[in-house]
Amino acid sequence: MIIDAHVHIGKSARLQIEAGADMLVRVADELGFDRIFCTDLTALFYDMFEGNRLLAEEMRRHPDRIIGYASIHSTRFHQAALDELDRCRNDYGMRGLKIYSTPEATIAEPAMIPILEKCVELDFVVLAHTTPQECEFLLGAVPECKFMMAHAGGQPFAKGDWNRAIMAAQRFENLYLETASSTIDTNFLESAVAALGPHKIVFGTDTPLLDPWTQLVKIRQTRLDQQSLDLILGGNIARLAGLSS
Amino acid sequence: MIIDCHAYIGKWPYWPVPDSTGDEVAALAAGAGIDRAVITSTRSLFVSWPDGNQEARQAAAARPERLIAFAVAGPGELSHSLDAHRLELDNTVRGVRLFPQFHTYHLLYEPFVDLLCEQAAALRIPVQLPLRVLMNWGMPMLDLGWMAAIVGRHPATPWILSGLNYFHELRVGLALMRRYPTVYLETSCIQGFDAIRKVVEEVGSDRLLFGTGLPLQNAAAGMAKVCHARISDAGREAVLGGNALRLLKLEDQ
Numbered sequence A: 001m002i003i004d005a006h007v008h009i010g011k012s013a014r015l016q017i018e019a020g021a022d023m024l025v026r027v028a029d030e031l032g033f034d035r036i037f038c039t040d041l042t043a044l045f046y047d048m049f050e051g052n053r054l055l056a057e058e059m060r061r062h063p064d065r066i067i068g069y070a071s072i073h074s075t076r077f078h079q080a081a082l083d084e085l086d087r088c089r090n091d092y093g094m095r096g097l098k099i100y101s102t103p104e105a106t107i108a109e110p111a112m113i114p115i116l117e118k119c120v121e122l123d124f125v126v127l128a129h130t131t132p133q134e135c136e137f138l139l140g141a142v143p144e145c146k147f148m149m150a151h152a153g154g155q156p157f158a159k160g161d162w163n164r165a166i167m168a169a170q171r172f173e174n175l176y177l178e179t180a181s182s183t184i185d186t187n188f189l190e191s192a193v194a195a196l197g198p199h200k201i202v203f204g205t206d207t208p209l210l211d212p213w214t215q216l217v218k219i220r221q222t223r224l225d226q227q228s229l230d231l232i233l234g235g236n237i238a239r240l241a242g243l244s245s
Numbered sequence B: 001m002i003i004d005c006h007a008y009i010g011k012w013p014y015w016p017v018p019d020s021t022g023d024e025v026a027a028l029a030a031g032a033g034i035d036r037a038v039i040t041s042t043r044s045l046f047v048s049w050p051d052g053n054q055e056a057r058q059a060a061a062a063r064p065e066r067l068i069a070f071a072v073a074g075p076g077e078l079s080h081s082l083d084a085h086r087l088e089l090d091n092t093v094r095g096v097r098l099f100p101q102f103h104t105y106h107l108l109y110e111p112f113v114d115l116l117c118e119q120a121a122a123l124r125i126p127v128q129l130p131l132r133v134l135m136n137w138g139m140p141m142l143d144l145g146w147m148a149a150i151v152g153r154h155p156a157t158p159w160i161l162s163g164l165n166y167f168h169e170l171r172v173g174l175a176l177m178r179r180y181p182t183v184y185l186e187t188s189c190i191q192g193f194d195a196i197r198k199v200v201e202e203v204g205s206d207r208l209l210f211g212t213g214l215p216l217q218n219a220a221a222g223m224a225k226v227c228h229a230r231i232s233d234a235g236r237e238a239v240l241g242g243n244a245l246r247l248l249k250l251e252d253q
Helices: A021-031 A041-045 A048-061 A078-090 A110-122 A132-141 A162-171 A188-197 A212-220 A226-240 B024-029 B049-060 B112-123 B144-153 B167-177 B195-203 B219-227 B233-247
Strands: A003-011 A015-020 A035-040 A066-071 A095-101 A125-129 A146-149 A175-178 B003-009 B036-039 B067-069 B071-072 B095-100 B127-130 B158-164 B182-186
Touching: A003 A021, A003 A041, A003 A048, A003 A226, A021 A035, A021 A066, A021 A212, A035 A048, A035 B167, A041 A048, A041 A066, A041 A095, A048 A066, A048 A078, A048 A226, A066 A078, A078 A110, A095 A110, A095 B233, A110 A125, A110 A132, A125 A132, A125 B233, A132 A146, A132 A162, A146 A162, A162 A175, A162 A188, A188 A212, A188 A226, A188 B003, A212 A226, A212 B219, B003 B024, B003 B049, B003 B158, B003 B233, B024 B036, B024 B049, B024 B067, B024 B219, B036 B049, B036 B071, B049 B067, B049 B071, B095 B112, B112 B127, B112 B144, B127 B144, B144 B158, B158 B167, B167 B182, B167 B195, B195 B219
Parallel strands: A003 A035, A035 A066, A066 A095, A095 A125, A125 A146, A146 A175, B003 B036, B036 B067, B071 B095, B095 B127, B127 B158, B158 B182
Antiparallel strands: A003 A015
């Protein structure tokens, strides 16, 4: 089973994206992906309530393929954000949280701590566009949270520093590295597995921002054994999100 | 014939990279289904570009069926005359790469750059400008505005724009391709969704060059985006090697 843990749905002016659920499912079919974890771009960058509701509708249209992340676009909505996470879990059936951090609006701040505590309560896995340093701050506060560092350091704000991401994941038992990235550096995956074990790496593509074939092949065409690949390509996210049953 | 237009030999100082010699890189390329790779030595970036050029030439001479050397040019010491480190271009040089981001000079205000571009235009030798060596945000980048300005200043020079990824980078590259028929685009850092098809739809397939960033980047991943791109078979063949054969004057080999 191949599960893509990092897919976006909807529209973003900044990312120059407009992607519907049908197109995303068709792409998943072409690549042989069984299920895709989606976050709605409106929820992630503009209005969590509207975007999460839109995603829930698409989840209902594709119940066997699309799994939803609840998204919140800011840490500064306090109780309203916590209530939204409850709604996403209990009414919409979402299985995790996606959140995006920037240097201008970092999520590595006290306001994020009750959000992570809520994720623990809801058994949400978190996919966060964060730097290794931000992860260390957040996991230092809520170490029991199941936390995936989106892009494993391979994003502009983290300066592409996947070596630093590996070091952070070595320090925190519940910090996982998600692989979607423009960075396709040789030996990244082998280094991460050698340092962390295959159970700490989660496959994602960042479709429809990145080319999913590149993202899949950079995992498959490596020196890893099949058992490790099976964990990375689907087993780990299934376990973290409680899909195995 | 599959030709990788953006490869390297030499050590990588930032983190361990298992393959670095000419033989290792040639084997890596062959393992990925790549027939020939255009290399420079990373020694040219970090130690001395004349020394690196010698290393690349030797590697290519030892593996002429697999490796093609591009020379690297940069400034000499400020106290030296301009001619002290001039790169002599002739028909044996297949191409030149410039790395102002590693050699600490301004692309638009170094006399050797203009001289080189004029010579390259006369000899029809491509000048390759890597915006970045590999798609990693931690690495030094060439200023995109400099890239556009130097291409506009020397429109008769055959240019290979490398290391562009997405958004404004790709849009600038495409704008330059539309404006100047001498501009080629290389694929090693283009990672966007469906990007190869979109580029071909915008500017055609005859000035797109396959590249991987080998051995610093995963060659199979670089290959996958071209092999799975929704373009014609003829277009794919041109991108993977046909265009490079023509540009590098390798058709008779």
